Amino acid sequence: MSKKYDTPLLDELKKGVFPSFVVEMEKAAARSDMAADLLGQVELSYKEKLTHWKHGGIVGVRGYGSGVIGRYSDIPDKFPGVAHFHTVRINAPSGFYYTSNALREIMDLWDKYGSGMTNMHGSTGDMILLGTRSENLEPLFAEVSSRGWDLGGSGSAVRTPSCCLGMSRCEWSNIDSQAITYDITQHYQDEMHRPAFPYKFKFKIAGCAVDCIASIARADMSVIGTWRDKIRVDQNEVKNYASKMDIKAEVVDLCPTGCITYTGGELTIDDSNCSRCMNCIARMTKALRPGVEKGATILLGSKAPIVTGALMSWVIVPFMKMEPPYDEFYELVDKIWEWWDENGKNRERIGELIERLTFPRFLKDVGIEPHPAMVKEPRRDPFFFWSEEDIKR
Amino acid sequence: MSLPDRKTDIGPPHYEQFLHPVIKKNFGKWKYHEEINAGVMVHVAESGEKIYTVRAATPRLLATDTIREYCDIAEKHCDGYLRFTTRNNVEFFVDSESKVQPLLDDLKSKDYLVGGIGARISNVVHTQGWVHCHSAATDASGLVKVIMDEFHEYFSSKELANRCRIAVACCVNMCGAVHCSDIALVGVHKTPPRIMHEGVKNSCEIPSTIASCPTTAISPDPANKSVKIKLEKCMYCGNCYSVCPAMPIADTENDGIAIVVGGKVSNLRKPPMFSKLAVPWLPNNPPRWPEVVDVVKIILKEYEKGARKHERMGEWIARISWEKFFSVTGLEFKIQHIDDFTYARETFRTTAAFKWT
Numbered sequence: 001m002s003k004k005y006d007t008p009l010l011d012e013l014k015k016g017v018f019p020s021f022v023v024e025m026e027k028a029a030a031r032s033d034m035a036a037d038l039l040g041q042v043e044l045s046y047k048e049k050l051t052h053w054k055h056g057g058i059v060g061v062r063g064y065g066s067g068v069i070g071r072y073s074d075i076p077d078k079f080p081g082v083a084h085f086h087t088v089r090i091n092a093p094s095g096f097y098y099t100s101n102a103l104r105e106i107m108d109l110w111d112k113y114g115s116g117m118t119n120m121h122g123s124t125g126d127m128i129l130l131g132t133r134s135e136n137l138e139p140l141f142a143e144v145s146s147r148g149w150d151l152g153g154s155g156s157a158v159r160t161p162s163c164c165l166g167m168s169r170c171e172w173s174n175i176d177s178q179a180i181t182y183d184i185t186q187h188y189q190d191e192m193h194r195p196a197f198p199y200k201f202k203f204k205i206a207g208c209a210v211d212c213i214a215s216i217a218r219a220d221m222s223v224i225g226t227w228r229d230k231i232r233v234d235q236n237e238v239k240n241y242a243s244k245m246d247i248k249a250e251v252v253d254l255c256p257t258g259c260i261t262y263t264g265g266e267l268t269i270d271d272s273n274c275s276r277c278m279n280c281i282a283r284m285t286k287a288l289r290p291g292v293e294k295g296a297t298i299l300l301g302s303k304a305p306i307v308t309g310a311l312m313s314w315v316i317v318p319f320m321k322m323e324p325p326y327d328e329f330y331e332l333v334d335k336i337w338e339w340w341d342e343n344g345k346n347r348e349r350i351g352e353l354i355e356r357l358t359f360p361r362f363l364k365d366v367g368i369e370p371h372p373a374m375v376k377e378p379r380r381d382p383f384f385f386w387s388e389e390d391i392k393r
Numbered sequence: 394m395s396l397p398d399r400k401t402d403i404g405p406p407h408y409e410q411f412l413h414p415v416i417k418k419n420f421g422k423w424k425y426h427e428e429i430n431a432g433v434m435v436h437v438a439e440s441g442e443k444i445y446t447v448r449a450a451t452p453r454l455l456a457t458d459t460i461r462e463y464c465d466i467a468e469k470h471c472d473g474y475l476r477f478t479t480r481n482n483v484e485f486f487v488d489s490e491s492k493v494q495p496l497l498d499d500l501k502s503k504d505y506l507v508g509g510i511g512a513r514i515s516n517v518v519h520t521q522g523w524v525h526c527h528s529a530a531t532d533a534s535g536l537v538k539v540i541m542d543e544f545h546e547y548f549s550s551k552e553l554a555n556r557c558r559i560a561v562a563c564c565v566n567m568c569g570a571v572h573c574s575d576i577a578l579v580g581v582h583k584t585p586p587r588i589m590h591e592g593v594k595n596s597c598e599i600p601s602t603i604a605s606c607p608t609t610a611i612s613p614d615p616a617n618k619s620v621k622i623k624l625e626k627c628m629y630c631g632n633c634y635s636v637c638p639a640m641p642i643a644d645t646e647n648d649g650i651a652i653v654v655g656g657k658v659s660n661l662r663k664p665p666m667f668s669k670l671a672v673p674w675l676p677n678n679p680p681r682w683p684e685v686v687d688v689v690k691i692i693l694k695e696y697e698k699g700a701r702k703h704e705r706m707g708e709w710i711a712r713i714s715w716e717k718f719f720s721v722t723g724l725e726f727k728i729q730h731i732d733d734f735t736y737a738r739e740t741f742r743t744t745a746a747f748k749w750t
Contacts, residue, residue: 012680013535016542018506019452021524021534027456035456038524045523045532046679049645053527055638063401071525087525091404097411100464100473107457116457120477123520123569130454130525139396146397148406165476167421168412169436169444176421178408189402209660213479216665217658218570224660254703256662279661283703286425304567306632307607309735312573312665346601347636 005040028116037081067151089126089152094178125162126152157195173207174225198344227291237287301351432507508549529563530580554700573656575706582629592639655707673729720750
């Protein structure tokens with residue numbers, strides 16, 4: 001198919017070393033009218049410095065309230081191929097592992113029912129099939145679901161949980177982040193596919209405090225693998241590192257708690273003062289390994305800046321064993337959701353609700369004991385509440 | 394042709410079926426890993442078995458053709474196994490050192506950009522922009538492309554003091570949470586939304602539109618069955634536009650790009666950090682945004698010059714101080730740099746000890 005539109009501005013983005021998204025659109029445009037019109041509309045946006053997408057309408061597959069984002073062009077007469085250009089979120093496998101056979105199967109279906117454009121992956125961690133018409137949604141869903149795939153979350157629902165690659169290829173992982181993610185996803189299928197919350201709720205599971213999935217920055221609930229005992233030290237390997245790095249400068253001096261000493265070729269860690277930040281382990285991975293009494297720290301509340309400023313997740317449970325069937329974890333999540341459901345306003349994330357009603361109130365209502373790990377420092381003002389039982393009558 | 398029976402609530406396929414046999418066999422039994430170069434690392438299991446990972450950049454927005462090409466490569470070299478990273482790279486696995494070079498040669502022959510491992514710039518996390526978003530103040534894929542064209546050597550070879558994570562958000566919604574990045578580019582507005590009274594009346598829920606405003610700038614306008622905006626209170630976040638399409642905020646002359654720096658997500662050494670404002674506004678100048686590229690170049694150059702080994706951007710700035718950051722980069726400190734929002738008071742300097750610049 002010859003090129004449908006001239007795209008002089010986008011052509012400038014075919015130049016350069018980094019792989020070009022314009023080339024990708026052109027590849028799909030050679031086969032798909034949708035992709036061809038996408039290219040035309042994006043060129044117009046580059047010319048006018050203006051997006052040409054309307055707000056999403058309500059579209060989806062039968063019985064689901066999420067998984068599809070409605071998208072329509074605001075100039076469908078000009079670009080009929082993108083009059084509808086809905087996104088389908090496919091729940092990706094934990095850790096983003098695939099076989100070529102599995103990917104080919106999805107790609108063949110997507111060429112049949114959609115634009116041939118994808119994102120690997122969307123920000124939340126779904127496989128994104130970008131651009132199809134409303135009438136294609138049901139057949140596409142029948143085809144993908146019959147082959148063992150399902151849609152991810154969208155709207156005021158549990159969003160597709162995602163994780164680092166965990167124990168599959170990382171020696172630092174303290175929890176099986178993939179297994180936990182898979183279990184959470186299966187456990188909350190209803191909450192994912194039928195939005196019933198005040199707003200979105202994201203789970204992200206990281207195997208260690210390096211947090212490769214950025215859970216503290218962007219998950220309503222962050223589960224971070226850690227340990228309770230001692231870092232395992234292999235002194236022979238410490239000696240090997242001594243010949244190729246400056247252990248004092250790169251490990252001892254960079255330890256934020258100053259709990260490491262290095263004398264006489266021996267590395268000693270005062271584990272009672274270690275905050276498990278992972279720096280020493282990341283520097284000397286052959287010599288230092290996390291302890292063996294493993295579990296997770298649970299943090300709650302992060303979100304991007306809209307509306308009243310960005311939040312990072314903060315500690316609500318310092319240590320929880322994360323072993324199947326994860327009863328303690330689900331019990332906690334259900335209690336938090338119940339509280340959010342009862343008190344949250346429309347479009348209020350859990351972190352914002354806790355800010356509004358206060359963290360102590362959250363702890364009391366949900367039944368979590370206060371712990372110094374929950375705060376950076378105690379309050380600095382004298383304005384605290386007491387309960388009836390604290391008062392002598 | 395009849396369709397197969399649909400299934401619901403089955404969840405994703407189990408990941409185990411997609412794991413390379415060596416990865417599956419040594420699951421949870423990895424001993425250590427080594428970064429061999431910018432694009433190759435090896436993980437060694439307690440059993441002594443090894444898996445080599447080769448990483449290459451993708452533009453995230455991918456045609457099915459390209460994904461099939463990844464499949465061809467995986468079938469030729471990796472028994473059909475591959476994965477993607479959270480930063481939009483593709484990874485191929487081989488189980489012996491002898492298979493690494495043929496894989497690299499193949500990738501090179503197809504002009505793949507191999508790298509992204511270690512103390513370098515990895516691929517850019519970004520949003521949809523003009524390709525697919527209704528609230529985009531700028532494009533995302535284009536900004537990523539011009540930034541990575543400029544800094545590709547820091548992906549494929551050159552090292553920095555530590556990782557430098559770059560992100561692009563096409564509006565302040567910041568899908569993908571770019572607010573904890575070493576360097577993030579954010580599409581911003583500079584003017585309030587316009588109110589299309591007919592549209593507000595017919596298609597918007599007035600209470601939720603009013604409630605959407607973080608600065609209570611929006612109030613009812615009963616005469617028009619619509620809303621009004623106290624212009625001096627509006628800080629152009631566009632949240633009302635998300636709730637009510639009849640309040641468009643896009644302004645092609647005034648929309649632009651802000652640059653924030655010094656954030657991180659890892660807990661190593663220092664707790665995760667938010668990115669902070671370095672430049673409040675640069676012109677939205679597609680297709681190659683030269684003004685934005687120039688400023689990122691300056692920031693990165695100074696970081697490269699000044700950071701000590703293992704210091705992330707934010708750690709470097711914390712050590713030298715923000716006043717020094719502005720003086721070494723030559724970026725102008727403006728009234729917009731001083732916070733007047735939710736957490737403002739925590740940012741005021743309550744000491745007489747600071748550096749002359």
